[in-house]
Amino acid sequence: MHVEDRQRHWPGQHYLIRLRAPDDYTAQRSYSLASDDSDPLVEFLVERLPDGEVSEFLADVAEVGDVLELRGPIGRWFRWDTYTPALCLVGGTGVVPAVSMIRAARHHGRSEQLRVVAVSRGPEDLPYADELARAGATIAHTRHEVGDRPPGPPAADELAPLLAGVELAYVCGSARFAGFAEDLLLEAGFSPEAIRVERFGVTG
Structure with a gap:
């Protein structure tokens, strides 16, 4: 547009x-x-x-x-400056801001500053799946295998290594997913003050 x-x-x-x-x-x-x-x-x-x-x-x-x-x-709260080491934990159509962050990081030569974990029910429910995979995102399908990874949401022990050196975590998805993602980050030992959340739902 x-x-x-x-x-x-x-x-x-x-x-x-x-x-x-x-x-x-x-x-x-x-x-x-x-x-x-x-x-x-x-x-x-x-x-x-x-x-x-x-x-x-x-x-x-x-x-x-x-x-x-x-x-x-x-939006000031959820924006990323491309310098601060960050992790995106996103679900379904909530991957969109992570895609913007991936593209900006690549454009500025700072891809090492960003890690992405994208969660969906299956491949057909994950927008930008190919681009996320090419960018090295960790993809978790709750109802389908991804390579050697069995179906299921990410667990704290799977997330923890990706948080090493990360200063900010961005969560985007439905209200249900956002609640799960926040709890998962806390369980993995991440500081609640460093979590930025954007949740969406049905507008009445």
Whole structure:
């Protein structure tokens, strides 16, 4: 998506996309950025949700050339500076900010500063699966094997070695996943003050 007068964004930030009807009725949702700041366009992942006012429009109605209302980039708490050693523990469509962080780290030559653990039910439920694998992310499917790794969520003893030298942990996913991920980080001995969480759920 092309954004006029675009401001620089940091990996981990998001935009608010607002739809406006002819009668001035509006609906808006927040979408994390998948692109890094060096990309001339901004990239979002839109999960088409049943009865989702915004997602159904973006998936089924919007066309190239349409003009949308945007506000952003938004978010100071969850952004990553590309210098601080960090780990992303993300689930499902919550991988999007981790993808932005991977791309920014690669662009700036700082890939060693970032580790990613991505969790999903299976390969078909993990967006950007190939890109995550190429970046060296640890992938855990709860219902499928990944190489020699049996099905199941990551455990604290599996996570602990990845936290060595890490100063910040970013968690993104559903409310249920975020709660699991926070508990897992604490069980692995990570400081609660160094955990940044972005959770999402159904908007009523």
